[in-house]
Amino acid sequence: MHCEPGVSEAPSGAPQPRGGDLVRRHRLATRLWHWVNAVTLLVLLMSGLMIFNAHPRLYWGEYGANFDQLWLAIGSARSGGHEIGYLRLGHMQWDTSGWLGLWTDPNGGLQRRAFPHWATIPTSYSLAFARIWHLAFAWVLALGLTAYLLWSLLSRHLQRDIHITRAEWSLANLWADLRSHAALRFPTGAEALHYSVFQKIAYAGVLFGLLPMMILTGLAMSPGTDAWAPLLTEVVGGRQSARSLHFLCAWGLVGFFLVHVAMVVLAGPLNELRSITTGWFRLPRERDVREEGA
Amino acid sequence: MSRLLLSRRRLIGAGAAGAGGLLLSGCDRLFDNPMFRQTLEGAEHLHQASQRALGRNALAREFGAGDISPVFRANGSRSVADPAYRAHLAQGFAQWSLRVDGLVARPLALPLAALKALPQRPQITRHDCVEGWSAIGQWQGPRLALLLDMARLAPEARYIVFHCADLYRGLPYYESIDLVDAYHPQTILAWGMNGRPLEEAHGAPLRLRVERQLGYKQAKFVTRIEAVSSLQGIHGGQGGYWEDNGAYAWYAGI
Numbered sequence: 001m002h003c004e005p006g007v008s009e010a011p012s013g014a015p016q017p018r019g020g021d022l023v024r025r026h027r028l029a030t031r032l033w034h035w036v037n038a039v040t041l042l043v044l045l046m047s048g049l050m051i052f053n054a055h056p057r058l059y060w061g062e063y064g065a066n067f068d069q070l071w072l073a074i075g076s077a078r079s080g081g082h083e084i085g086y087l088r089l090g091h092m093q094w095d096t097s098g099w100l101g102l103w104t105d106p107n108g109g110l111q112r113r114a115f116p117h118w119a120t121i122p123t124s125y126s127l128a129f130a131r132i133w134h135l136a137f138a139w140v141l142a143l144g145l146t147a148y149l150l151w152s153l154l155s156r157h158l159q160r161d162i163h164i165t166r167a168e169w170s171l172a173n174l175w176a177d178l179r180s181h182a183a184l185r186f187p188t189g190a191e192a193l194h195y196s197v198f199q200k201i202a203y204a205g206v207l208f209g210l211l212p213m214m215i216l217t218g219l220a221m222s223p224g225t226d227a228w229a230p231l232l233t234e235v236v237g238g239r240q241s242a243r244s245l246h247f248l249c250a251w252g253l254v255g256f257f258l259v260h261v262a263m264v265v266l267a268g269p270l271n272e273l274r275s276i277t278t279g280w281f282r283l284p285r286e287r288d289v290r291e292e293g294a
Numbered sequence: 295m296s297r298l299l300l301s302r303r304r305l306i307g308a309g310a311a312g313a314g315g316l317l318l319s320g321c322d323r324l325f326d327n328p329m330f331r332q333t334l335e336g337a338e339h340l341h342q343a344s345q346r347a348l349g350r351n352a353l354a355r356e357f358g359a360g361d362i363s364p365v366f367r368a369n370g371s372r373s374v375a376d377p378a379y380r381a382h383l384a385q386g387f388a389q390w391s392l393r394v395d396g397l398v399a400r401p402l403a404l405p406l407a408a409l410k411a412l413p414q415r416p417q418i419t420r421h422d423c424v425e426g427w428s429a430i431g432q433w434q435g436p437r438l439a440l441l442l443d444m445a446r447l448a449p450e451a452r453y454i455v456f457h458c459a460d461l462y463r464g465l466p467y468y469e470s471i472d473l474v475d476a477y478h479p480q481t482i483l484a485w486g487m488n489g490r491p492l493e494e495a496h497g498a499p500l501r502l503r504v505e506r507q508l509g510y511k512q513a514k515f516v517t518r519i520e521a522v523s524s525l526q527g528i529h530g531g532q533g534g535y536w537e538d539n540g541a542y543a544w545y546a547g548i
Contacts, residue, residue, distance in 0.1 A: 122325060229348075
């Protein structure tokens with residue numbers, strides 16, 4: 001929720017924007033990257049799920065195939081006279097018939113792939129097509145993230161809007177932010193120009209944690225990259241560990257997405273969508289009047 | 295229970311016809327557009343160019359004997375139906391020989407014993423399947439570079455094609471690599487695996503190891519090596535069985 005220098009760093013004496021004011025919130029680079037990323041990550045997730053379907057088992061370490069110990073598997077099996085789809089995690093197993101491992105395609109055919117047609121690109125099984133989608137959009141993600149991080153550094157976006165100060169790390173502040181999030185009390189007036197500490201943690205976690213991890217673990221699975229950058233694969237504990245982490249971080253991003261969208265909906269979806277598309281954001285009106293009246 | 299299952303499935307079917315279905319069929323339709331698909335497929339050139347720029351001569355990681363997979367999964371063709379092949383297998387490939395021809399000054403026919411008599415390179419490497427699984431094994435055989443030098447590769451040769459004895463889904467399996475990979479020190483023609491002669495399931499008597507690429511490049515049952523200037527005109531023209539029949543990338547470094 002960073003803003004134009006003229007807004008966030010108004011010289012003292014200039015009038016502070018108030019609730020109801022229309023302000024410039026997101027700069028062009030952020031808006032552009034946001035929407036390119038939204039499409040890119042969706043394509044990467046769905047084509048990634050199809051790639052997972054080619055071998056729906058996950059292992060730790062350097063090697064891992066059908067005869068080796070796995071920690072996650074999606075499949076189908078006969079159980080008491082009928083067939084079920086299952087998700088297996090270590091020693092636990094859940095019946096996921098209809099959703100994972102055993103489901104019906106739009107033509108009524110019974111399918112035994114891990115993720116169903118509505119979750120994958122392409123809709124019907126093709127590892128080759130999924131790889132074409134995935135490995136092309138991986139470049140968009142990697143180059144986009146690199147460019148955006150560079151821009152964020154040079155434009156001081158990181159320093160001004162994402163950097164978490166010592167005061168913000170204080171327990172009192174974390175507790176206060178947690179409480180206002182839990183109560184769905186969103187900042188108003190000029191306060192709404194800045195990210196709260198949990199917003200900063202979330203965005204920094206995605207920018208410096210999940211997205212780089214997706215790219216690095218993806219590269220660590222490439223035999224060509226493993227030859228010139230073996231450290232990448234070694235650091236994460238092997239190619240199969242890289243594959244497992246790639247999978248887990250992808251779901252981490254899905255988790256971020258769900259919270260992100262929930263917050264947008266709760267905070268006023270039209271205003272939020274306008275600001276991430278056009279840059280213009282109407283500051284929510286201060287609450288004091290209503291609170292005093294209550 | 296089964297009725298419950300059925301209604302749940304029906305529900306999902308209905309859901310798929312909704313918003314998600316629309317978006318997805320949109321993606322499938324987009325992919326049918328040749329321009330769009332070619333643009334996406336263009337990423338293969340970026341992969342090859344970037345990996346070559348960053349590590350043209352980089353060696354694939356080699357592992358210790360303790361890292362070898364307890365069971366090395368065999369994939370693709372696990373046996374060969376061809377009667378001539380079966381006869382060779384029964385005789386321990388004593389009468390078998392590898393042909394090296396195409397754009398070479400001196401075509402060769404090398405019996406297995408001759409391949410074993412050449413300087414050997416043993417290497418313990420990780421086999422990475424395009425599907426996502428990996429297995430570590432020890433491979434032994436002469437370097438491909440040695441064979442190409444013996445046959446005196448012609449200057450106009452650009453690719454090395456590996457013709458295989460097996461039919462996969464009724465079509466001959468084959469693969470190809472360029473000269474950067476052909477002359478790479480870890481590119482060998484393995485006749486030994488984990489200290490024993492290659493088993494049929496793993497491509498006896500000879501399989502290619504091109505360690506910086508995915509499993510489908512590691513052609514098994516290699517019977518003939520052909521040097522060519524272009525991949526056009528060889529089978530489907532895309533440089534390999536899966537490249538022709540499955541839309542897999544020819545450059546399989548990622």
